[in-house]
Amino acid sequence: MNYVIIGNSIAAVGGIEGIRRADKQGAITVISAEPHHVYSRPLISYLLEGKTDLQRIKYRPDNFYETNGCAVKRGIRAVKIDKEAKKVTLENGESVGYDKLLIAGGARPFIPRISGLEKYGYHTFMTLDDALKIEKKIENTPNARVLILGAGLIGLKCAEAVHKKAKEITVADMADRILPSILDAESAGIIQRHLESYGIKFMLSAAVDLDKAQFDILCVCTGVIPETEIAKDAGLEVGRGIVIDARAMTSADDIYAAGDCTESYSVVTQKRGAVPILPNAYAQGETAGINMAGGDAEYDKAMPINAIGFFGKHILTAGVYEGTEYKRLSQGSVRKLFMENNALKGFIFIDDFKKAGIYSALIREKNDLSGLDADMLLSGDIGLKAYSKEERDKILRK
Numbered sequence: 441m442n443y444v445i446i447g448n449s450i451a452a453v454g455g456i457e458g459i460r461r462a463d464k465q466g467a468i469t470v471i472s473a474e475p476h477h478v479y480s481r482p483l484i485s486y487l488l489e490g491k492t493d494l495q496r497i498k499y500r501p502d503n504f505y506e507t508n509g510c511a512v513k514r515g516i517r518a519v520k521i522d523k524e525a526k527k528v529t530l531e532n533g534e535s536v537g538y539d540k541l542l543i544a545g546g547a548r549p550f551i552p553r554i555s556g557l558e559k560y561g562y563h564t565f566m567t568l569d570d571a572l573k574i575e576k577k578i579e580n581t582p583n584a585r586v587l588i589l590g591a592g593l594i595g596l597k598c599a600e601a602v603h604k605k606a607k608e609i610t611v612a613d614m615a616d617r618i619l620p621s622i623l624d625a626e627s628a629g630i631i632q633r634h635l636e637s638y639g640i641k642f643m644l645s646a647a648v649d650l651d652k653a654q655f656d657i658l659c660v661c662t663g664v665i666p667e668t669e670i671a672k673d674a675g676l677e678v679g680r681g682i683v684i685d686a687r688a689m690t691s692a693d694d695i696y697a698a699g700d701c702t703e704s705y706s707v708v709t710q711k712r713g714a715v716p717i718l719p720n721a722y723a724q725g726e727t728a729g730i731n732m733a734g735g736d737a738e739y740d741k742a743m744p745i746n747a748i749g750f751f752g753k754h755i756l757t758a759g760v761y762e763g764t765e766y767k768r769l770s771q772g773s774v775r776k777l778f779m780e781n782n783a784l785k786g787f788i789f790i791d792d793f794k795k796a797g798i799y800s801a802l803i804r805e806k807n808d809l810s811g812l813d814a815d816m817l818l819s820g821d822i823g824l825k826a827y828s829k830e831e832r833d834k835i836l837r838k
Contacts, residue, residue: 441466443732444528444536446518446670447544448472450480450718451699451725453500455542456508458729458737466733468510469536471528473545475515476568477502482718484571488601497568518545521674523692540694540732543671543682544725547664547700547716552589556650562658565598574602577657583607587655589648591618593748595661599640600750610655612643622746622757627774627788634753634772666701666714679703681714686738688728696732698724707804708743708759708785715742741804756793759786759803766814775818782810784817794820 445452483497520529527537549564586606588595591613617628666681677683677691681703688696699721703714723739730737745758763780774790784802
């Protein structure tokens with residue numbers, strides 16, 4: 441069997457390890473647009489900040505590809521899939537044939553349409569090379585003033601990463617609050633004040649006039665777009681991302697997809713959509729790999745979940761914020777639960793993560809929590825009380 445994987449991402453690692461669970465001998469070829477060993481993208485901010493190094497950001501050991509029998513084509517992009525001929529064409533004209541194909545190309549930065557943006561030589565902040573370029577630019581710019589467009593996860597991690605190296609940091613966003621995709625207004629306010637205490641300035645609820653703004657380095661961190669072009673050109677079903685089922689299979693025979701380039705069913709919203717988080721990417725890749733190698737696996741538990749920290753203050757969120765809100769605030773910590781029809785739909789925790797794993801499971805499993813009052817739910821002292829008698833019996837018998 442000849443396996444080809446487009447992308448050298450966390451989803452690709454899941455694919456490799458999934459394949460090797462069922463097939464120890466088949467050939468695996470990885471086509472990597474980046475020249476690097478697979479690394480953890482969330483760690484690039486810590487690299488730029490000086491808290492880690494190039495070795496420690498690697499997601500798997502140096503011998504990972506060799507151990508798993510993978511041939512890696514580095515620094516070259518796949519540009520076309522011929523699903524009838526079952527081959528992938530690379531940008532240098534080379535063709536690579538496959539029996540089973542996994543698309544794990546991730547996402548690319550979203551660049552807003554801002555007049556004159558190109559003339560400022562902006563940076564993005566998604567890849568290892570992005571981080572290294574920003575580091576070099578700051579080193580060559582004494583007393584650098586950094587302007588970051590985007591107050592989401594990427595923009596704020598960029599701000600944290602450069603705060604000791606830049607003279608001034610301003611984060612701008614058209615949204616009315618920071619982290620609008622994962623926090624409500626009250627929680628966002630707590631995090632914003634924490635960031636401001638470290639000297640980071642904010643310009644919210646307005647577009648930035650770059651001709652009037654004062655900055656030396658511009659970073660565009662306004663979100664991501666799933667890489668879908670190669671799949672769309674091949675005739676695969678594509679929405680916001682490449683459409684896959686619970687087996688990580690696309691609309692084409694023998695072609696699978698996983699990670700940030702896809703859209704899949706969310707167990708929380710019960711709708712299709714992008715769920716661009718690392719654990720989801722790995723699980724989808726592993727599922728794809730197992731099925732590519734003749735196994736039988738499904739992954740239908742995807743849901744929005746984010747764990748992130750800024751200057752020692754940590755955030756954990758999951759699900760959606762619908763229904764009745766229950767909250768407990770204490771000295772900068774936050775516990776918020778969102779309930780609908782006696783089921784937990786989502787939560788926001790800041791610096792208080794008691795029993796977080798149980799709450800995540802409750803969202804996924806849609807447990808009936810009608811027997812628990814708000815104080816008990818918020819306390820974290822729920823344990824087996826969150827489950828029905830039948831479910832408790834099953835757990836205790838394991």
